[in-house]
Amino acid sequence: MRYGPYNHFTGSRMKRGEMYDVVIIGAGVIGCGIARELSRYDLSILILEKEGDVADGTTKANSAIVHAGFDAYHKTVNGQMNARGNPMYDRLAAELSFPFQRIGSLVLAFSEEELASLRELIDNANVLKIPGVEMLAPETVHAKHANLSQEIRGALWAPTGGICGPWEFAIALAENAVENGAELALNTQVTGIQKTDAGFRLSTAAGGSIESRVVVNAAGVYADTIHNMVAEPFFEIHPKRGQYFLLDKAAGDIVDTVIFQAPTKAGKGVLVSPTVHGNIIVGPDAEYVEDREDLRTTGPQLDYVRQAARQSVPNIPFGMNITTFAGLRAESSTRDFIIGPADDVPNFINAAGMKSPGLSAAPAVAEEVVKHVGVALGGELKERKDFNPHRRPAAHFAEASPEKQAELIATDPRFARIVCRCEYVTEAEVVDVIHRKVGARSVDGVKRRARPGGGRCQGGFCSPRVMEILARELGTDMGDVLKDGPGSYILTGRTKAVEGGM
């Protein structure tokens, strides 16, 4: 297995064998959100992640929607956390500088039965006090959204629905947590948890051991496995795969708000939505899979997504597809989020079962978990005076005005060297995301942070340049640069001409 030569994220206390106050297992948007909330307090925190980067599981493959909150039932934890999480996004986006846009959402109804289910959603929204939710007549919808199907019978409008960059959000949370003292260990898989007098001893796949007073389980599709290492089993995670298309920016104006389909007995339907980067995302289907790493796309399911999406947007240009991908929802057998200590192990706190609307709920989930951590540690948590909620914003050359672009180039000529010609990502931006806290260590890591390779050529032109820059900045050979996680090597050796010294 090739790990890449630069896995230098690791906990310092972990190395010294000291005890942490809190260890968080899983560096997705839930785990990183919890870490960042906890980093407000005077605590020693370690985030453990089995993959080579943060945001590398469900967080990197989902619909990227910040749901308004009308959909999840008000008597569930899902419903309450979604309603609370959504309004928290504005402030978080301002503090942490990640892409978030409140573009509103529509749920389309194509039959009397579906209109009835929209009315139920409006009742649910009223209980949860979701602002501005209303039913629109087809004429009203078509007047604003010309590309939607003529077959619609009505639609639910929710102005507070939004879209975000989920992995940018999680990376920003992790970076801010680390800036405020939290530690992060990547490529570190937890293989066992033992109770000790003071708390827990966690063993890792690499043979290490880590001590902690409190453990937070944010392990996504593996949350049941982690839970069962130390507590009595009471839930199972059933990964439910969803497949997506991502269309070129040139298709970006086909819809300007999130388009859902009314939930029916057959399922939740597929969505068509702009992304924060100006693309169009289409999906997902829903299919239970056995393997928790089964991120395959399949021909029949992609066909299903195409057909289902055309019901909402008949002329959707699938010819402009730039990539397809699949994500796994961490669906719990309890059919709801599981937030709080295990009944039999009070200092082991679950944040599990985070299927949709997990992303929307993440900020509220983090607050909830902090309360439980406070209780577990025996009282009020002490706030740090030097907590800095702000993350240094990254400059995005492509989005800057010509004047601002000239300014950027004047400060650093590497802003004038375009690495990715599809997304106009500059060398300065690539170098920045490598050297930030929780910096990129792989081609996909750079792509998630700065977007080279996220455009229509999918890295065809820029991947050699990105690899060259990674190798240079990290002091390694280009041949050792990985696509993403351990084992994802790109190059297999030198050519004969180079080997032979020609």
Added chain:
Amino acid sequence: MQHYEVVIVGGGPAGLAAAIEARKNGAQSVVVLERDRELGGILQQCIHHGFGLVVFNEELTGPEYAERFIDELMELGIEYRLETMVLEVNADKTIRAISPSDGMIEIQAKAIVLNMGCRERTRGAIAIPGFRPAGVFSAGTAQRFVNMEGYMVGKRVVILGSGDIGLIMARRMALEGAKVLAVAEIMPYSGGLTRNIVQCLHDYDIPLYLSHTITEVRGKERVEGVTIAEVDENRKPMTGTEKHYDCDTLLLSVGLIPENELSRGAGIQLDPVTGGPIVNEAMETSVPGIFASGNVVHVHDLVDWVTEESRRAGAYAARYVQNKLVEDASVIASRPGDGIGYVVPHKVRPENLNDKLAIFMRVKEVFHDAKLVVKADGEVVYSRKKRHMAPGEMEIVQIDAQKLKDLKPAELLVSVEGGETVHV
């Protein structure tokens, strides 16, 4: 604001030829803007032979072919700027570009020639199912790694698509010691040149499976295998025809797309079939004074024809600058008829032609013993019997300009007549 008579966007084979010809035809200030670190474009990574048979009557490698034009550019003292990325081309012929040495650059041109070339279609464009591991490369990217960076991209290789770059890379990988297991092509005919099928596949015992596609990519981190299957007439895979390969690499050679983001920004009309600008006999786009040539207009299979077309674009751009182009002229619409996918140019003003009008086109299917016929308002002005025509090989017809000047037809219709459609 800087001022130039002719600005060439792109320093590949098209841009080099256009720049040289613009200068030779009297344009005084000409500049080539190139985004890469050297001139020559994609030719620099095409280290195989086969370039120049038409233009130089000899076989050159890609870098050698480029060198001839770069040398001439230098001799003529034509200005060029490297690492210069054009961000915007506007209909008023202003250009905004950036470079690390010059910062933000604004240029007012009298004429512009667009020579941005093309890019490769990706896995996403054809939605190949399966995992998304490392080890899936477009053929051109793999070519860059192998020929420019000096790294191999795999040991056991399957190639999807029989475009020329894929065929060339099949041979290149085999020469480097990799095992190339198969080339799968979804169409019933190859997308590449016949000479490449012979020299790159047959000579190396690499099987070509026509009417086959990839149905699955295996391997979570790195490619571990692929499955190919035969497709029916609707190009849908047929169950029971699957072949499984253990391999670490999948190369894609599934088509090229003209890069027209800048053209779109300038409001230039594009042909949905070619993906490139609609052009007239002068290779001028729908925006007067903005010309285009080479793969940005339509994908060529031989660089020699890119050169030929770009020489015309450069020469006409110089004429435009000197007000020698007849703008207010009768216009002939040039259209694809039966069996023809597209024709370039789309419009012809006979007054501006020299002695011949060259029409470039691709046929839609493989034809044997068919006639390529051009009719001017129904009257045959060109007819030639062709033993073999295929979509992978561009066809060219030359029509006597005087004939068009005399006839002044409203329409030129290019069609395939007779012969047989071949399903391999």
